[in-house]
Amino acid sequence: MTPDEAALAAFAALRRRDWAGAIEAADALRAPDRPALEARAAAYRAQALRELGRLDEAERSAAAAVQLAKRAGDTDGVTQLRGLHASILAGLAATRAAAKERTGDAMLAELADDVLLGDLLGGERAAVLVRKAGALADAGQVEACLAVTERAVTEARAAGAPREHVLALLCAARVSPEPAASIMAAHRVADATGDMNLVTAVARAARAAGVVLPAPGFG
Amino acid sequence: MRIALLRHGIAEDESTTDFDRALTEAGWLELERVLDALTHAGWAPGTILHSPYVRTTQTAASVHARFPHVPCIATDALAIGLLDPIMMAASRHVDPLLVGHEPTMGNLCGRLLGAPTGAIRFERAGFALLEVDRLPATRPARLLSFLSPMWVG
Numbered sequence: 001m002t003p004d005e006a007a008l009a010a011f012a013a014l015r016r017r018d019w020a021g022a023i024e025a026a027d028a029l030r031a032p033d034r035p036a037l038e039a040r041a042a043a044y045r046a047q048a049l050r051e052l053g054r055l056d057e058a059e060r061s062a063a064a065a066v067q068l069a070k071r072a073g074d075t076d077g078v079t080q081l082r083g084l085h086a087s088i089l090a091g092l093a094a095t096r097a098a099a100k101e102r103t104g105d106a107m108l109a110e111l112a113d114d115v116l117l118g119d120l121l122g123g124e125r126a127a128v129l130v131r132k133a134g135a136l137a138d139a140g141q142v143e144a145c146l147a148v149t150e151r152a153v154t155e156a157r158a159a160g161a162p163r164e165h166v167l168a169l170l171c172a173a174r175v176s177p178e179p180a181a182s183i184m185a186a187h188r189v190a191d192a193t194g195d196m197n198l199v200t201a202v203a204r205a206a207r208a209a210g211v212v213l214p215a216p217g218f219g
Numbered sequence: 220m221r222i223a224l225l226r227h228g229i230a231e232d233e234s235t236t237d238f239d240r241a242l243t244e245a246g247w248l249e250l251e252r253v254l255d256a257l258t259h260a261g262w263a264p265g266t267i268l269h270s271p272y273v274r275t276t277q278t279a280a281s282v283h284a285r286f287p288h289v290p291c292i293a294t295d296a297l298a299i300g301l302l303d304p305i306m307m308a309a310s311r312h313v314d315p316l317l318v319g320h321e322p323t324m325g326n327l328c329g330r331l332l333g334a335p336t337g338a339i340r341f342e343r344a345g346f347a348l349l350e351v352d353r354l355p356a357t358r359p360a361r362l363l364s365f366l367s368p369m370w371v372g
Binding site for chain 1: 233236237271295296298299300301303304320321322337
């Protein structure tokens with residue numbers, strides 16, 4: 001395969017969303033005397049890797065593409081490739097942050113409530129418990145999750161924190177084999193607050209669980 | 220034969236991908252002014268070959284709207300900037316218009332005129348018309364017209 005053929009094959013594969021094919025064709029391209037073409041191949045590889053979720057490799061390929069385009073004196077290419085590189089870096093940062101949060105939540109699930117709550121007051125106590133309940137739900141620990149949501153509901157009610165109250169009930173609904181009661185309770189609390197974000201969250205949970213909510217009344 | 224080169228009009232700075240960047244309102248208007256001047260001067264393409272990127276496809280569509288009887292064909296080599304395959308594709312058509320990107324348009328024009336790489340640069344919606352004996356050319360092309368969007372309207 002000539003470098004031109006490899007570039008055409010990589011581009012065509014990218015257009016038909018054949019990510020593996022695009023990477024294979026880009027890898028086959030060898031044109032050390034044509035840095036502009038090698039920059040394009042590196043950019044195609046970076047885009048395909050990004051689509052496959054291989055962001056570390058995509059970032060390296062995009063960075064290489066920028067350097068190659070600079071060597072080729074392709075100023076327009078450098079601008080575009082910097083944009084590609086920046087968007088991959090942003091994706092990478094978001095993925096790392098999410099992973100860090102997941103790790104934090106997993107640790108949260110392990111901590112005893114009293115240690116976790118420390119000297120927190122009111123709504124903050126309920127918020128921490130809701131987060132712990134979510135982590136337990138993610139870990140599939142149904143019994144523990146239901147126990148924490150129950151405590152979160154009590155704390156939220158005592159603190160007058162309807163948001164945490166609703167979120168705790170929705171968390172319970174998420175793991176419960178019979179979610180209707182929790183969803184209906186969440187609906188009542190959300191409806192009373194008039195907070196559309198909460199009302200929408202409950203409606204979404206109800207749809208997902210196949211629970212029919214009462215139609216809004218008038219007057 | 221005559222070969223025309225047109226760079227796409229002004230496009231958005233950002234989109235989901237570089238491929239998806241579309242022409243801006245100003246880009247459309249400027250392009251229309253260039254096309255008005257060209258059609259007023261009596262220019263008409265025999266075929267339109269364009270890079271499949273959104274901004275070049277839209278630019279080609281603007282030309283095609285004025286010459287609907289002319290074939291309009293997406294050509295991957297124009298997206299990648301492969302000069303030999305572009306010349307090869309162009310050689311199969313009469314009086315082709317090539318719609319593409321920088322630095323490809325400038326390098327293509329330079330190669331046809333015998334100028335060094337990087338010597339010629341197209342502005343967005345910039346246009347050139349050249350006369351060549353054949354493609355691949357055996358001697359330097361003759362530059363018939365070079366139009367900057369700043370010179371019209």
